[in-house]
Amino acid sequence: MTIFSLVLYVLAGILVCILYYHISNFLLDFFAKKDSKDSSIRAVIFIAPAFIVLVIFILYPVFETIRLSFFDKFDREFVGINNYIWAVNDPEFRRCILNNLGWLLIVPTLSTFFGLVIANLADRIWWGTIAKSIIFMPMAISFVGAGVIWKFVYDYRGPGDQQIGFLNAIIVSFGLDPQAWITIPIWNNLFLMAIMIWIQTGLAMIIFSAALRGVPKEMLEAARIDGAGELKIFTSIIIPYLQQTILVIWTIITIVVLKIFDIIVAMTNGQWQTEVLANLMFDWMFRGGGDSGRGSVFAIVIMVAVIPIMVLNIYRHKQEQKI
């Protein structure tokens, strides 16, 4: 397709959308009686498109996925909870659960911790704004892009060859053997997690940075006069004060991590025991012609894991709105 036809395509799509609202409201104004100008018809006009999309893309699929999880591969025969039983006994699934748990324990914790430390340091240093910009930048790029960046860092050449991956170059300069980092089972998960931490630390830092401004200055000064060191202030004033924010950030990052997909696909495609739930689900959508029953089971597992954390997050958001 040429640029011209792409532009036309895009404009047409957007125009249809705008015209719908404009014409339907115009028609309503034209035909409706003056006194009943804002009848419930207008509410329908306003709501209908979003509502239809909501039903088709979210509500119906949720129930359909739940239903499909009780049916066989081709959605022909009711199989009860057989898909679930199969999943529990599936070694791949178990490994995914373990990997996901690892991600859940390590990534949110370290991202939150680094974010807090950096926000705290950067606010007191004259070049802190630039530092924050640099730390925050990975947040803008895609997981796949980040995957390429880090795959290059982890690149491996045989011993004796010139290493072009930064990590191996460092290792070799210390006289150690180069490693094919992303192919070493179990440890490779840590190298993939590092990518996510690299991305999410920026988000944690930005939110902490805003929250830190709320820490009362008098309290910090009083502590300094009493002779408390910076470390002491950090652990006994700042951390307790930011408890709520820490929880918020932890939940946000946890939700992202639970659905992690792109990084694994880009880096290992699930090889070398790095699969996670979202990958397994994607896999089963197409594996062997696609298995809607098993795929649905994995989708439901992800949803069940996300719900409690998301509820906490929304609750927090509503609280914030009230203040």
Next chain:
Amino acid sequence: MRKNLLSSIIAQLILLVFVIIWIIPTFGLFVSSFRDKDLLAVSGWWTSLTTTQVNEIHRTLNKDAQIQENNIYMIKANIFDIDKGKKITSFGITSKNINQFLIEEKATLKDGSELTVSENGEYIWKSQIPFKNKKGKRIFITASSPPNFTLENYKEVLFKEGVGQAFLNTLTVAIPSTIIPLIICSFFAYALSWMRFFGRDTLLAVIIASLVVPLQMSLIPLLSIYNDIGALFNVSSKSYPGVWMAHTGFGLASTTFLLRNFIKSLPHEMIEAARVDGATHYDIFTKIILPLSIPAFASIFILQFLWVWNDLLVGLVFLDQVPSEIIITAKLRELLGSRGENWEILTTGAFVSMTVPLAIFFLLQKYFIRGLVAGSVKG
């Protein structure tokens, strides 16, 4: 005082370490994307400002290029197609001994012909009898190459590897996938905030409940709906409008939620006064609410746009992986598989994919941050 100075220095050092660790991977990618591909393959990007030792294999010309001078047959040319300033130190004629001869040294071949190579790549191959070789003779060289930066990788990636087309495809996906939800959700959010209708609170509760649904829950049923529609009209089930609608659906709950929170917070006296004056809801929406909502729109626009631009999963499921539809993240994934060792292509492709997010990041950081902080509810 001294204690303060010390702690300040320690603080700066720690921060510096973080900054260096954070910037190095991206910086390495950026530098590499401009390096000559032959150099990139044999040396780390941190050496890109120094001279690099390279080993290469070249071929001489074949018999068609020979000339005759004083009963001696000669093939004369330069090994390098383009002069990149490489300086040859030694060469060889068999793969077993690639450093057999120094430059200007005479290498005698099996058939008695003689080959010499100069520092700048020029070679002379002399023989008493006419050359009969159809293919050129292989020459192995060891050369030192000066730093070499080029835009060649970008040319190759954008036009030959199809990343340029993927970039346009991604724009085609991302722009409507951002604007359409913004339009329909703003009307929806307005109705949820200021219009009275049956079941409004229930609807709001449904929206909030939808926030918890990960998009994985929708993929399988949607894929089968798309396939059914495709089969019904005998068209491909994967298309741009299809992916626009999918992104609209997945972004709907969070966009509506955020916009509603904003629209609801606008002063209600203003809206009531307009109502008393006889304005319809449509007038109020277009003439009062929209202009006031621009900053909120900007944040949500950026958030959704980046989300779509950086998405891989939806693009993989709802678009065909063909040149005219593949999005840039899917293209990168494909290149990671097929061109895994060609770092000049991967680094450049990744950097091309990052240009748009980085531009938004540096130009609109304020809105970006606001959107991200507010948008943490996306499911």
